[in-house]
Amino acid sequence: MYLKNGTIRKTGVTLFAALIWLTALLPAGGASAESPDEFDQLRDKWHLVLTGGPGASADDSDIAAKRLEVNTKAQNYWTDLSKEADRTCLWSDLCSTNNSSHITDSYTRIKDMAIAYETPGTSLEGNPALLTDMLSALDWLHTNRYNQTAATYNNWWDWEIGTPLRLNDIMVLLYDELGSARRTNYAAAIERFSPVVEMTGANRVWKVTVVAVRGVVVKDAAKLAAASGGLSEVFSYVAAGDGFYADGSFIQHDKYAYTGGYGLSLISDIANILYLLGDSSWEPSDPKLGHVYRWVHEAVEPFLYKGAFMDMTRGREISRAAYQDHYAGNRAVQAILMLAETAPATQAATLKSLAKEMIAADTYYPFYTHSSMFRILMAKELMNDPGVAARGALSLNHTFAGMDRTVHLGGSFGFGISMSSSRVYNFESINGENLKGWFTGDGATYLYNNDLSHYSNDYWATVDPYRLAGTTLDTNPRLNSSGYGYLGSTSWTGGASLGGVYGAAGMELDAWGNSLTARKSWFMFDKEIIALGSGISSTDNRPIVTNVENRKLNASGSNTFTVNGVVQPSASGAAQSHANVQWAHLAGSVAGADIGYYFPGGAAIESQRSTRTGSWQDINQSGPHAPITRSYLSMRVNHGVSPTNGTYAYALLPGATSTQAADYAANPGFTVLSRTGAVHAVRDHSLQLTGANFWTASGGSAGGITSSGQASVLLKASADELNIAVSDPTMSAADFLIIDLDQPVTSKLSASPGVYVTRFAPAARLYVDVRGAKGESFEAKLSLTAPPSGPGTGLDAVPDSSGRLFYDSFKYGTSEKWQPETVAASGTVPACGPAQWHVVRNSSGSFTYGPNQPAGECRSLIKGPGWTDYAIEARMQVSSLAAGSSAPNLIARYVNAQNYYRFGFSSTDSSGNGQWKIYKRAAGTWTVIATGPNTQLTAGQTCRIKTEVLGTQLKLYVDNGSGYTLQTSATDTSHPSGRAGLLTYKADSRLQEIQIRQLP
Secondary structure (H helix, E strand, O other), rough: OOOOOOOOOOOOOOHHEEEEEEEHOOOOOOOOOOOOOOOHHHHHHHHHHHHHHHHOOOOEEEEEEEHHHHHHHHHHHHHOOOOOOOOOOOOOOOOOOOOHHHHHHHHHHHHHHHHHHOOOOOOOOOOOHHHHHHHHHOOOOOOOHOOOOOOOOOHHHHHHHHHHHHHHHHHOOHHHHHHHHHHHHHHHHHHHHOOOOOOOOHHHHHHHHHHHHHHHHOHHHHHHHHHHHHHHHHHHHOOOOOEEOOOOOOOOOOOEEEEHHHHHHHHHHHHHHHHHHOOOOOOOOOOOHHHHHHHHHHHHHHHHHEEEEOHHHHHHHHOOOOHHHHHHHHHHHHHHHHHHHOOOHHHHHHHHHHHHHHHHHHOOOOOOHHOOOOHHHHHHHHHHOOOOOOOOOOOOEEEHHHOOOEEEOOOOEEEEOOOOOOOOOOOOOOOOEEEOOOOOOOOOOEOOOOOOOOOOHHHHHHHHHHHOOOOEEEEOOOOOOOOOOOOOOOOOOOEEOOOOEEEEEEEEEEOOOOOOEEEEEEEOOOOOOEEEEEEEEEEOOOEEEEEEEEEEOOOOOOOOEEEEEEOOOOOOOOOEEEEEEEEEEOOOOOOOEEEEEEEEEEEEEEEEEEEEEHHHOOOOOOOOOOEEEEEEEEEEOOOOOOOOOEEEEEEEEOOOOOHHHHHHOHHHHHEEEEEEEEEEEEOOOOOOOOEEOOOOOOOOEEEEEEOOOEEEEEEOOOOOOOEEEOOOOOOOOOEEEEEEOOOOEEEEEEEEEEEEEEEEOOOOEEOOOOOOOOOOOEEEEEEEEEEEEOOOOOOOOOOOOOEEEEEOOOOOOOOOOEEOOOOOOEEOOOOOOOHEEEEOOOOOOEEEEEOOOOOEEEEEOOOOOOOOOOOOOOEEEEEEEOOEEEEEEEEEEEOOOOEEEEEEEEOOOOOOOEEEEEEEEOEEEEEEEEEEEEEOOOOOOOOEEEEEOOOEEEEEEOOOOEEEEEEEEEOOOOOOOOOEEEEEEEEEEEEEEEEEEEOO
């Protein structure tokens, strides 16, 4: 039944027991009757993942409980299975012939039955009657629903992904029992619908899984090679469309934020495939593979809070009853455990530390109860390993500009903001899902604390969608799914992050389906989150409101709610109006879940304690229809009918008691400096931290900061330093942002690339090059006391970019400006083409560009027609050298593959001795036309190289740290103009930065 043929890889949980068990299965003498091949070994690994293997029979209460759950689920499906000879479907609730999900779900149930049949220690293990009924059911499905000639209907996903994934697993589980004829037929059906790896993002990885596991079953090496190679595309960062972005964003379906949905599926399935193919002939070897481990920390970890995955990146999955936020968090932890199995030691250690933290912290949704048997065994080993420390609470602030999301983790709380813009859609509602997600991308805010069940426990089925916290909206009733996939007309969405700890965010709201506009800001500090709004205007003759809070209460709905020191009625009822509210407080459902609210200057607030009944079917056509009742407490600001330039201001005080909230209102920790249509600004007194959002193209001034244009700025002062962060949330600036401060500084201590400090006194001035910056934060640290003390600490000159023809630093992880060429193999020199060129992120977070073919000749050119007289400056790192190799090299005046110049280093031995040379290729023949003095490069060395092509003059310079020095030059008339690019020959080098300037 299980692990008949192969070996077990590396999972210490079950390794010893599995080896003993496997040995017992072998014939006397220790050799199998038929030696397993590599396909058998891979099939056994996948079988282990599906069942847990011999460890599933362990005498452990959690494992025993999972065993019982597996058995009970299978028994129930078996009991309900229609077994009549003339049946028209297998289960009475899966009879549709126009809903393709019924096919997928039927195979899912058979898979669950097969897992019980194959799991050691279940009462259904090896049950012959169960096997007979499973085989009969599979035959019926193959004949009547899913085969080589079946006509497709409804959802393509079921035919190409959902059903093939499950059928593959069934073939692995029941490999011998199915026999070769059934395996051949079932595999042929899968081949008909999913023959190749295609698509993007999570869909592509699902396709990889389908092709790979089918390849294991039918023993097709070509399929496994295609699956392994097919992963390469998803390992790359993207700057547009589907995939992971350099800032940690993940987009699917072109413009939807989907880290906790498709992104999580992508990582989870990559983890599974890496585990399956690891240590095999098809183990992926792409140099970008390391990106996957980075994505866990860049893209996933910030959205995990005590085992929950923040809903604001889960798209329409929030409308699925079985897919609530702790379910998604559990999936993430299971994926992290799997990735740790294949990760290099350093990455594995951090992954395990994160997993251990989440498993221990999630007391609402216990990991052992809700995970697969295999992952339970892995988690047991991890939690019992004293050598792995749990990560601990995380404090961070990060703007995910690529998907209009902001996360702020304050140690004892988490906070998220879900926004949209002209770049990112507001919400997704397809396939009858997320029917009332109307305002989830309109500035909805999420506050996480010790009430771990808040956004689980049927929140989305019962919450009032018109009262989502943080949103400003028109109360006009909406139709299901109305307005989904909407891009507003405004681009000001994003913010700045200072030191990864403090943040500012903002969104210029252009609401769907009405005239409502608003400018909304959030400033996230250590103890409070401050929300400001202005310019709230509408002409539709309907009420406009801003929702301050909408909190799910305890089972009885009795959480104490206090306004200005007065406890409010505990019964549900109509909305209450409160004038001149200075502060409010809501007692949490558990310890550590209290929330305080402060309203600067007082505010008119409406509150309502309500008991709401809904069902999952209300928001998802396929959801359960059973009614569910939950209690809520909401607060909102009513701006009136058709307001003009309405405003609001409030602060959230996570964890504050009623007394602390009252004390805060009496002695506020911040001051609102500006709340106009041009500038929102606040100052935190204890932190000496000012945050400002500048909304207009002309910029403005507030809090000692003046901006020349639209910007988000944070400025923090200490006794001897100023720290500043600046971003362009619009991502549309055509020139430098000029930031003036109202105080002098004495020197520059550090600055992000692109920040130029041009004046220290009497008032500091910074030029920030935000052009094309995709919303990232630029930071600088300025001294208030120390004079300049060396290179980089004095005043900067703003670069003159007037003559710039081209620039690339690959800072967003893409190479869309480049066109790799296909260079054919020659003798013993292998071919090199587009598949060998990659942008790879290193351990410091920087990106480099180059080929992973150190044995051949590789060329990549800058897209475009080329130029005549120009200088190329490049910063490159040499990774490897060999005798007769040449790298790094710059190409100039490229006409075609047979005619161009190249400028580079030629090595005479593996120690890196050699000369800088200028080569000419004419009609396919190489000629050295200039040679510099003997020198040496070493592996890992970074070089700055400059070439000049001016008329007939060709020059090559190298900067070794003290400025450019001419190495060699030549005169030649062969190629008067052409493109620029890179070349390596039998060596490996990585380009870090390049710019090309026009020469006079």
